[in-house]
Amino acid sequence: MNLVEGWYAVAIADDIEPGTSAGTRLFDRELVVWRDLAGVSHVWEDRCPHRGMRLSFGFVRGNHIACLYHGWAYDTAGQCRAIPAHPDLAVPETIKVATYHSAEASGLILVHSSLGAEAPPPPAPAPTGRALRSLYVDLAPDVVAERLLRDFTALDDGSYAGTLAGAPVLVFLQPFTATRTGLHLVLAGPGDSVAVSAAAEALRNAFEASSAPALEAAE
């Protein structure tokens, strides 16, 4: 299984409330996911151009996010608009955060893994999808993808369709790092969300347990 450039889920949309931010990773790149007070979500490189502080530690004010360190404030395009220590300065356009293409679908925040000027359209939302929870597995993303394929069907949008606790689910895989994988679970039809959540937890535990002997043998 070779995970390629494309759209990946990085958070459950409802978990990022307006005015908040959170850090995550995709292919080991650090990202900030934040939502402005107008309700629009953004996914950027998690690094202030000034001193490299994580913007996920910053403050959202209106439609700006400000760095915790020195308060440099960035608009929704990633452009720095204010430097508190130099209030009269016309901030040059070169002071800008690298931004990713992002979208929301099926109750998830999705990001395109490339930093290019354009990205293909994001996956269409599941007709009846409801994001349920996120789990993180201490295994390589390609290993988790192969495990999922034993019981789930890979769809064109990159998700995996199957059933948990008798309910239809979609699983969106997030290549977090080389050794850690996020799984974002969407309930795609009627089902007991508590039972589905427990089944997903059991699935995660099974993935990690089945890899343990191999790891010990390797050591």
Add this chain to the structure above:
Amino acid sequence: MRTRVEMVFLGDFEPESFAEFMRHRAGRLSVSAVAGRIDATRVDVAVEGEPDLVDMFEMACSLGPIDCLVREAYRQGQGR
């Protein structure tokens, strides 16, 4: 308003590393930085731009990249 200053940094330098650091910071801050002398102990650079941004460039270079150590920084004509 733009200003032009001649900056001098003294210390222990990896010349290529410091030069790349200056290029990156100058681009980020929209100032022009034309290096004169760059060697293992001294860097001379002419910087032009908005005064606040020139100050930021000086501060950034005073910290420098991880493999360089700036021991002293001053501007030509303003004494050490």
